[in-house]
Amino acid sequence: xxxxxxxxxxVADYPLSTNRxxxxxxxxxxxxxxxxxxxxxxxxxxxxxxRIAPETLELQAQLADASGRPxxxxxxxxxxxxxxxxxxxxxxxxxxxxxxxxxxxxLTAMADRLETTYAAPVSAALVREAAEVYGRRRLLADDEAxxxxxxxxxxxxxxPALAADxxxxxxxxxxxxx
Amino acid sequence: xTAAAPRPAQQTRRSLRTETLEARPVNLDxxxxxxxxxxxxxxxxxxxxxxxxxVEDGVITELDGRSRADFDFMDSFxxxxxxxxxxxxxxxxxxxxxxxxxxxxPGVSRAEVIAVTRGLTPAxxxxxxxxxxxxxxxxxxxxxxxxxxxxNQAHSTSARDNxxxxxxxxxxxxxxxxxxxxxxxxxxxxxxxVAIALQVGGQVGRGGVxxxxxxxxxxxxxxxxxxxxxxxxxxxxxxxxxVFVDGDDTPWSxxxxxxxxxxxxxxMRFTSGTGSxxxxxxxxxxSMLYLEIRCILMAKGAGVQGLQNGSISCIGVPGAVPxxxxxxxxxxxxxxxxxxxxxxxxxQSFSHxxxxxxxxxxxxxxPGTDFVCSGYSAVPNSDNMFxxxxxxxxxxxxxxxxxxxxxVDGGLRHVREPEILAVRAKAARxxxxxxxxxxxxxxxxxxxEAATYANSSNDYPFRDVLADxxxxxxxxxxGVTGLDLVRGLEATGFHDVAENxxxxxxxxxxxxxxxxxxxxxxxxxxxxxxxxxxxxxxxxTGYRLQGERxxxxxxxxxxxxxxxxETEVD
Numbered sequence: 001x002x003x004x005x006x007x008x009x010x011v012a013d014y015p016l017s018t019n020r021x022x023x024x025x026x027x028x029x030x031x032x033x034x035x036x037x038x039x040x041x042x043x044x045x046x047x048x049x050x051r052i053a054p055e056t057l058e059l060q061a062q063l064a065d066a067s068g069r070p071x072x073x074x075x076x077x078x079x080x081x082x083x084x085x086x087x088x089x090x091x092x093x094x095x096x097x098x099x100x101x102x103x104x105x106x107l108t109a110m111a112d113r114l115e116t117t118y119a120a121p122v123s124a125a126l127v128r129e130a131a132e133v134y135g136r137r138r139l140l141a142d143d144e145a146x147x148x149x150x151x152x153x154x155x156x157x158x159x160p161a162l163a164a165d166x167x168x169x170x171x172x173x174x175x176x177x178x
Numbered sequence: 179x180t181a182a183a184p185r186p187a188q189q190t191r192r193s194l195r196t197e198t199l200e201a202r203p204v205n206l207d208x209x210x211x212x213x214x215x216x217x218x219x220x221x222x223x224x225x226x227x228x229x230x231x232x233v234e235d236g237v238i239t240e241l242d243g244r245s246r247a248d249f250d251f252m253d254s255f256x257x258x259x260x261x262x263x264x265x266x267x268x269x270x271x272x273x274x275x276x277x278x279x280x281x282x283x284p285g286v287s288r289a290e291v292i293a294v295t296r297g298l299t300p301a302x303x304x305x306x307x308x309x310x311x312x313x314x315x316x317x318x319x320x321x322x323x324x325x326x327x328x329x330n331q332a333h334s335t336s337a338r339d340n341x342x343x344x345x346x347x348x349x350x351x352x353x354x355x356x357x358x359x360x361x362x363x364x365x366x367x368x369x370x371x372v373a374i375a376l377q378v379g380g381q382v383g384r385g386g387v388x389x390x391x392x393x394x395x396x397x398x399x400x401x402x403x404x405x406x407x408x409x410x411x412x413x414x415x416x417x418x419x420x421v422f423v424d425g426d427d428t429p430w431s432x433x434x435x436x437x438x439x440x441x442x443x444x445x446m447r448f449t450s451g452t453g454s455x456x457x458x459x460x461x462x463x464x465s466m467l468y469l470e471i472r473c474i475l476m477a478k479g480a481g482v483q484g485l486q487n488g489s490i491s492c493i494g495v496p497g498a499v500p501x502x503x504x505x506x507x508x509x510x511x512x513x514x515x516x517x518x519x520x521x522x523x524x525x526q527s528f529s530h531x532x533x534x535x536x537x538x539x540x541x542x543x544x545p546g547t548d549f550v551c552s553g554y555s556a557v558p559n560s561d562n563m564f565x566x567x568x569x570x571x572x573x574x575x576x577x578x579x580x581x582x583x584x585x586v587d588g589g590l591r592h593v594r595e596p597e598i599l600a601v602r603a604k605a606a607r608x609x610x611x612x613x614x615x616x617x618x619x620x621x622x623x624x625x626x627e628a629a630t631y632a633n634s635s636n637d638y639p640f641r642d643v644l645a646d647x648x649x650x651x652x653x654x655x656x657g658v659t660g661l662d663l664v665r666g667l668e669a670t671g672f673h674d675v676a677e678n679x680x681x682x683x684x685x686x687x688x689x690x691x692x693x694x695x696x697x698x699x700x701x702x703x704x705x706x707x708x709x710x711x712x713x714x715x716x717x718x719t720g721y722r723l724q725g726e727r728x729x730x731x732x733x734x735x736x737x738x739x740x741x742x743x744e745t746e747v748d
Contacts, residue, residue: 015688016688016690017684040665040676041668050683060693069517072482098427
């Protein structure tokens with residue numbers, strides 16, 4: 001997150017992969033043109049090289065703004081912040097936001113961590129807003145029952161997999177043979 | 179919904195015609211009376227709220243008759259994230275009939291409609307679409323769908339979770355034209371192998387096809403992060419607070435998840451649909467469509483680019499009530515008029531009647547949607563692990579013929595058998611080589627041969643399930659990524675497939691597929707609502723099935739030659 005202010009884009013710059021490839025870099029600083037088969041075979045590239053950089057998400061946010069989609073742009077800006085968070089912690093933060101998974105204090109701590117450790121103020125604001133609404137709608141974990149909120153701190157606390165197109169609804173789907 | 183009611187004992191003689199009608203498949207379907215108090219009503223209910231909005235100091239303080247202090251979390255989220263506070267009072271002041279007319283008036287552009295809809299409350303949106311009959315809903319969809327060029331999505335699954343079947347049916351599906359392929363599992367632990375098979379098979383059929391594996395949210399995200407899948411859509415949302423909580427999520431957790439996907443460069447859409455709330459027992463006395471409109475606005479507020487809706491796995495519920503399929507068409511339209519990508523259902527099977535199955539999809543096929551089916555079964559329905567689909571492989575020729583009859587583009591095409599056999603054989607050999615490279619359980623030459631000519635999972639030799647599950651676990655333990663798949667494909671001599679997959683993975687770095695309604699064309703150009711914006715403005719404009727594509731769709735399995743009636747054209 002160190003480069004100078006990116007250029008302001010218009011919808012004519014889309015798709016960036018064909019119209020503005022010179023603007024695209026990997027999080028490791030490689031130009032997108034370096035992502036070649038030779039580089040894959042030689043072992044030069046790692047999975048980290050195939051991730052999106054926060055600067056690119058900002059470019060896509062500009063394109064979303066330019067095409068009249070402010071909510072999509074806001075999503076990309078939260079995403080830009082979240083590129084810095086390791087996979088396991090992203091998953092555990094998501095789990096901590098589930099209903100009655102965290103106390104107010106735990107959500108506040110998560111928002112603080114987003115803000116201070118990851119410089120993610122927009123995402124932190126979303127978590128603070130959740131804490132406020134959960135408090136009003138009785139969706140916080142009880143302060144005494146600390147255990148469900150382990151998800152907030154344990155990166156391994158991933159819920160069991162369940163296959164369904166619409167998970168909860170499928171459990172009660174009436175039979176509909178064809 | 180299955181037909182349940184035992185009929186009264188036959189006392190009197192019945193007509194032979196009644197007996198014939200009784201035996202028709204449609205009478206195996208279930209139909210129920212409306213029960214508005216419980217939300218068992220499609221879209222016309224006295225129990226839905228009246229539209230209203232109030233803004234004070236830049237904040238919405240009243241929404242559809244409810245004041246801010248009484249907002250449930252759906253109201254709060256929609257008021258604070260979905261509705262444009264600056265324009266809502268002006269938009270809400272427009273008569274509903276005027277907005278409904280704007281939707282079907284070719285003289286009013288899509289952008290002009292969206293400038294109004296961004297300020298509407300859920301009850302107002304309902305009030306607008308309630309004025310529209312199905313033809314008007316289709317007319318609206320033709321203009322409001324986000325992407326100019328329609329597309330289609332397939333399911334590729336296996337009743338035995340056989341990765342080889344998933345790979346070859348994905349390859350055939352991609353060749354036939356599906357832009358996205360989706361899989362899921364019977365035994366969830368099989369997921370890594372099946373997701374790999376789908377990704378690789380898809381790239382054999384047609385480079386640039388996007389794949390996903392529907393699983394519980396956190397697991398689905400993990401596979402995406404590893405680059406084994408390319409997009410996700412099993413991110414369910416619901417229209418009442420109580421059902422949303424029963425689904426163990428909230429609008430904030432789902433919004434966080436949406437950003438998590440984008441932060442890894444992964445395309446994602448939410449899933450919702452009419453009937454889910456009443457089916458899960460807490461519709462709070464609202465109509466199915468009112469609750470679905472709340473879902474659509476929640477999705478918009480989250481900033482997710484699109485939505486899979488059209489009842490989906492709850493289709494039996496709206497399908498059972500009067501006007502239910504009209505409501506399903508309306509929910510697709512609402513997603514599109516909220517400027518979201520719409521993968522428009524025609525997914526889980528709902529009827530025993532072939533006529534009813536066809537009628538159900540016309541409101542999406544005729545105007546075209548971003549994905550006409552959000553899951554056409556590219557395997558026989560007996561292998562469909564999403565509880566079947568409204569259409570399956572048996573229907574391929576019918577679908578192609580309907581496209582040709584009506585000159586509409588439903589995203590598929592007829593492909594000659596030699597080409598199909600070639601890609602199936604190749605997909606099987608590619609997966610065989612890749613499994614060997616990754617030291618996964620062997621795929622035998624007999625299996626490759628069977629896969630080439632198979633129809634269903636019954637046509638394949640049995641696999642050693644325990645060995646496969648151990649292999650699947652190793653994929654996770656060893657941290658196999660999409661890049662490892664590329665390396666394996668290149669090392670085993672399948673350079674073209676390796677290049678295809680690498681190009682799909684490279685798209686993540688650019689983020690182009692994150693924009694609304696994005697797909698990848700066969701030459702790997704991202705096509706979205708930005709560079710392929712729907713420009714319909716009446717007859718002669720917008721997407722037209724013509725030129726090379728129309729020539730392609732004129733081809734069927736049997737078409738008699740004009741010059742020599744004794745022969746058929748290829």
